[in-house]
Every structure is written in structure tokens, then in C-alpha cells.
């Protein structure tokens with residue numbers, strides 16, 4: 001049967017959910033169709049193939065390069081395919097029936113105490129709109145009225161497939177969802193190299209590669225808020241290799257869009273198959289699904305590359321730019337942030353002085369960080385008081401925010417301001433007025449972290465308050481262009497005085513967060529908003545649907561930032577990374593790095609400064625002004641171009657290089673850094689990537705009078721630059737260079 005015929009015949013079976021399902025709630029489940037169904041979910045270069053056998057078991061039999069004749073999958077042999085039973089490659093494995101071994105995507109407990117669910121294929125449909133094809137596959141339990149819809153959105157040009165599940169209780173009694181993953185993905189290979197990201201405050205997105213052995217490897221968080229502090233809900237899997245490669249081999253990348261507890265389970269079973277189950281962490285979150293109700297799980301984003309990790313990252317970056325990130329593709333302003341330059345100690349004149357300097361240096365925005373609010377005994381003069389009391393501190397800033405914002409605008413700068421609206425210090429009027437708004441377990445000690453508690457966003461009154469904080473802050477001046485939204489703690493003393501069902505808190509906290517953000521975006525579509533969470537503790541695609549960028553890490557030390565920014569770039573586009581030049585000795589690591597190295601690292605993301613600019617010497621200012629001015633020349637490549645990582649900072653070479661290339665391959669910028677002392681081999685051979693081999697490019701090192709590469713200033717063909725490369729001298733630790741390329 002030709003593919004078109006398969007699809008046509010499937011149209012007859014098309015999705016029966018949700019309306020018909022409700023009607024049929026008391027009828028016995030339909031007898032599965034006695035034919036094999038092949039469902040291709042396709043992008044320009046990739047294909048996910050779902051296969052329902054004659055008994056209706058749905059399996060994922062291929063995720064990889066595109067195969068033209070999908071009819072061949074009707075003959076796909078599985079040693080379990082002759083039977084209805086067996087859990088090999090099951091697309092959405094459940095607890096129940098014969099599945100006693102495979103990690104489940106779904107675990108339901110029914111009203112009669114039964115824990116068994118056995119799903120079979122009940123129809124599907126596909127619809128296409130421009131670049132996106134949506135496939136909905138319906139599954140039903142054999143004897144209950146539980147219905148599952150698996151939804152796959154295939155983004156053709158980006159080679160990205162985004163999927164989630166929708167679980168509907170079509171029965172008459174409530175059921176308990178004990179586990180309810182967004183997706184399970186099955187792969188068949190000989191080796192699986194897992195790349196994942198762990199860390200802590202000031203060392204986010206540390207990259208770890210590990211070859212998966214038998215059994216289950218779990219990456220999860222249970223901390224509720226600031227959820228990406230220790231682990232990130234994202235991964236790469238390199239197939240049939242023990243080595244991570246930027247440009248060779250098959251790589252699958254995945255990222256969950258959820259700002260709360262998550263769980264990714266990688267199970268290599270006795271057959272050698274890999275089952276990856278991703279979704280909300282069911283920890284303390286059994287979900288009661290009443291009769292007729294549906295639960296929609298968060299999106300799981302996948303991409304496949306047959307050209308190594310670099311292409312997988314570029315696919316995700318393009319998807320983020322075009323679909324996943326609020327305002328993606330727009331160029332965000334360079335800025336001076338007041339935090340490390342002033343902390344809590346400022347007056348209006350401190351800020352206007354910083355604004356003067358920022359304008360003179362050619363920056364585009366000034367951001368007033370923490371410390372501008374709270375009065376009297378709750379004045380925010382350090383981090384012990386004031387959170388929750390979001391009115392202007394009239395002692396520090398008697399002229400008001402409007403005055404400062406206007407001052408910035410008059411100097412040609414945009415203006416931004418910091419809030420942390422989900423939090424409250426016990427030392428605040430808010431804590432006294434609304435003790436019930438705080439997440440707590442009544443009768444137990446409510447632990448503090450950074451002297452603060454977290455508000456219960458599951459409570460609609462708190463949602464209104466948090467929205468109001470944003471809204472009222474925006475009313476302080478009509479010249480507020482940017483909000484830095486912070487979130488500096490996780491959930492301890494887990495509990496809600498509002499919710500009847502405590503199992504809902506972790507989930508409804510996140511849903512409440514999204515509800516507030518939806519209201520904010522409806523009212524303030526053009527305001528730039530940064531997602532900060534003690535630095536990078538909220539870096540994931542769930543919040544990025546509402547935020548323009550992240551504060552990548554509170555660690556502003558350039559040497560640390562090399563690895564943090566590299567790790568982040570594997571999954572998230574570099575243009576979201578706030579990257580700031582700060583003072584030395586660095587306030588976190590105490591390291592003293594050259595100013596040029598600090599700039600060259602920060603300029604590979606969204607450039608900012610985070611210091612007191614009046615402390616620069618005259619000589620330093622010459623370099624500062626030069627670096628800021630030259631950033632303008634290539635900044636569009638960071639926001640809109642393609643990233644090629646050339647040398648990894650994790651390699652033994654103690655070097656790092658990356659480049660961005662414009663979509664039409666006419667311009668590029670290369671960053672090269674020495675991370676150690678190289679007395680023996682002083683030159684750093686860097687083979688470029690992503691250029692047009694036949695075109696000639698003029699290569700010029702920026703921000704120096706004398707280039708570290710003798711070849712700078714001349715023109716070379718793309719193939720020379722890619723297959724032979726450039727040879728800058730980088731002998732000493734912290735030597736760095738930026739090369740700009742333009743086609744002739």
C-alpha cells in the first residue's frame with residue numbers, strides 16, 4: 001500500500017476524542033482493527049515512525065533520518081510484534097498487563113483499586129498548517145474509559161518534533177494519575193552516550209557525558225521552584241558511539257518545557273533498547289482526574305541530527321528563535337546592570353552617574369537591580385527585609401523611579417528594573433498581612449532561604465498579587481522597558497493553606513506562574529523580561545515562552561562563564577544568555593582576568609556590564625568603548641545567525657573556540673580563548689565551520705592594534721578557513737581574540 005493510501009484509510013479511524021469518547025463512556029472498548037497502521041511524523045530531514053500492529057499495540061520503530069517509502073514499516077519485524085503482548089518499543093508504556101519491566105509513561109489507579117492500563121491504538125489524524133504538521137494519535141484502555149491522545153507537532157524547517165500527551169478520564173468515577181509523562185521515546189542502537197547538565201548556584205549547566213549501561217538512569221528535580229538549579233530538564237543522546245562529537249554521528253536532543261519538578265528516565269533494557277520517559281516529576285503529585293476531566297502534560301521538544309551535536313543545537317536554536325522563545329529573533333539591548341556595581345548601596349545620584357557612564361560607553365539600557373523598595377523597618381537595604389513590599393524606598397530614591405527612567409531615556413538609554421514577585425521576607429508588611437499566602441506546612445517550622453519564604457502561586461489571590469507587583473511596577477513610570485524577574489529560592493516546607501489536595505501544589509504552582517505570565521504578556525506584549533533565578537536556576541523552555549532572555553548565572557567570572565555558556569548553548573540559543581563584564585577580583589571566584597578576556601567572553605552572548613563604570617581607568621575605557629562599539633558590528637549574528645562550536649572547553653587542550661555565521665553565509669564572527677598556559681605550542685589552530693567553501697572572506701581581528709594572527713586583514717576562501725584554518729598565537733592563560741569575517 002502506498003503511503004497516501006495508508007493515510008487515507010487511516011482517516012476513517014480518525015480521532016474519536018474527546019466528544020465521542022464521553023458518549024461512549026459506558027460502552028465496551030472497540031475491537032482493534034485487524035491491520036497494521038504506520039504513522040509517519042516528519043520534518044524536512046527527520047522522521048519518527050509509529051507502528052500499530054494488528055492487535056493495536058503502538059510502538060515507536062524509528063526516529064532518525066528520513067526514509068522515503070514508509071510502507072516498508074508495515075513489515076517491520078519485532079519479536080513481540082506477532083502478539084499483542086510485550087513492552088518492547090511501546091510508544092507510551094503503561095503500568096499493567098504484561099508490562100512489569102519497562103519504565104512507564106502512565107500509571108493510573110482506578111476507583112476499584114485496579115492499577116492496570118493496557119492501551120491500544122484507536123485512530124489518528126494529521127493536519128498541516130504552513131511549516132507545522134500536527135499528528136494526534138488516540139489510544140484507549142482495553143476495559144476502562146481512559147483515553148490518551150498523543151500529540152506531535154512537527155516543525156519542518158527546524159527538524160524539531162514537539163510532543164505531549166492528553167489524558168482523559170471518560171469514565172464515571174475519578175481516577176488517580178500516579179505517573180503521567182509527556183512522552184516516551186524508544187531507540188534501538190548498540191550504544192547510547194548520554195549528555196546531561198548538572199550544577200549548582202554559580203556553576204550551572206555543567207556538562208557530563210556518560211555511556212548508559214543497563215538499568216535506569218534518572219535525572220530529576222524535586223525542589224519545586226528554581227527547578228534547574230541542580231539539573232536541567234534536557235539531554236543529548238549520541239547513538240552508537242562513546243564519544244561526543246560536534247559534527248559527526250547521530251544525535252537526539254530533548255528538552256522538557258516545564259518550570260517545576262521534572263523527571264527524565266533513561267532505561268536501557270535487557271534487549272539493549274533505550275526507553276526515555278520525560279515529564280512532570282510525579283513526586284508527591286498524584287493527580288486526581290475526575291470523571292470527564294483531561295490532563296494536558298507539558299511539551300517535550302526533540303530534534304534529531306545525523307551531523308553531530310552541533311546541528312542538534314542549531315535545530316533547537318532555530319526552533320527557539322522562531323517558535324519557543326518570547327520575542328525570539330529580535331535583538332535585545334546591551335545594558336549596564338546595577339547589582340555588582342552598587343548592590344544595595346545607592347542613591348539617585350549613584351544611579352544617574354551610572355546612567356551617564358553607560359550612555360558614554362555606548363550601551364543601550366540601564367537596569368536598576370535589587371534594593372529600590374521597602375520603607376522604614378522593612379527598607380530593602382540588604383536581603384533581610386522588604387521582599388513583598390513593592391513600594392518605592394523614598395529615603396534612597398526621593399525623586400522616584402520615573403525621574404530615573406526619564407533620565408535614562410533622555411540620555412538615549414532604555415530603562416529596566418528588578419522584581420522578585422513570588423517571594424516574601426518574614427520582615428515585611430506582606431508577611432504580616434497575609435501569612436496564609438506563604439507556602440508552608442502548618443505546625444512545622446517554615447524554613448527560610450536567603451531570609452525569605454515563597455508565596456503560594458496555586459492560590460488565585462496570590463496570582464493576582466504577583467500580577468499586581470508587575471503591573472504596579474510598570475506604573476511607576478511609562479519609561480520602563482525591561483523587567484528583571486528574579487526567583488531566589490526553592491520550595492521547602494511544602495504545603496498550601498489554599499489547596500484542599502496537597503498533591504496539587506507542585507503542579508499548580510507552575511500553572512499559577514504561567515497564568516500570571518499570560519496575563520502579563522496580554523497587557524505588556526512589548527516589555528522585555530529577563531528570567532533570573534539566582535542566576536540560571538530557571539533555564540528551560542517552559543518559561544521561555546514568556547521571557548525574552550535569562551540571567552545565565554550569578555557567576556560573572558569570565559573563566560567560569562566559558563563552561564556555563566558552552567553548556568547552555570548545547571540546548572538553548574546563545575542570544576538568550578545575559579553575559580556581563582564584571583569587576584576584578586571577581587566577586588564570586590576572586591579570580592583576576594584581563595578586561596579583554598572578560599569582554600570577549602561576554603560578547604559571545606547578550607552583552608552587558610555589571611560593575612561601577614566610574615572605576616575604569618582611562619586606559620581601560622578605551623578598550624571598553626572599542627569592544628562595545630565593535631559588538632554592534634556582529635551582534636545580529638549572535639541573535640539571528642547559526643552557532644558552530646569549534647573547540648570544546650572540556651577538551652584537554654585548554655582552549656575554546658566558537659563562531660556564528662549569518663544565514664546567507666556572508667558574514668561570521670569567531671571567538672577564540674586560551675584557558676591555560678601553552679608554552680610548547682603557542683598557536684591555536686582553529687578550523688572554521690559553516691562557511692561557503694567557494695566564497696572569499698576578509699578576516700579581521702577586532703579590538704586590537706596588532707593581531708595575534710599574522711593572517712588577519714587578508715582574504716581567504718571558505719574552504720581554506722574550514723579545512724586548513726586560522727592560527728592565532730594564544731600562549732598565555734586568558735589570551736583571547738575576536739575575528740570578524742565578511743564575504744567579498
Ligand code: GLA
Nearest residue numbers: 339369370532533534535554
Ligand atoms: C539574585 C540575582 C542577582 C541579583 C540579586 C539581587 O542573586 O541572581 O543577579 O539580582 O539576586 O538580590
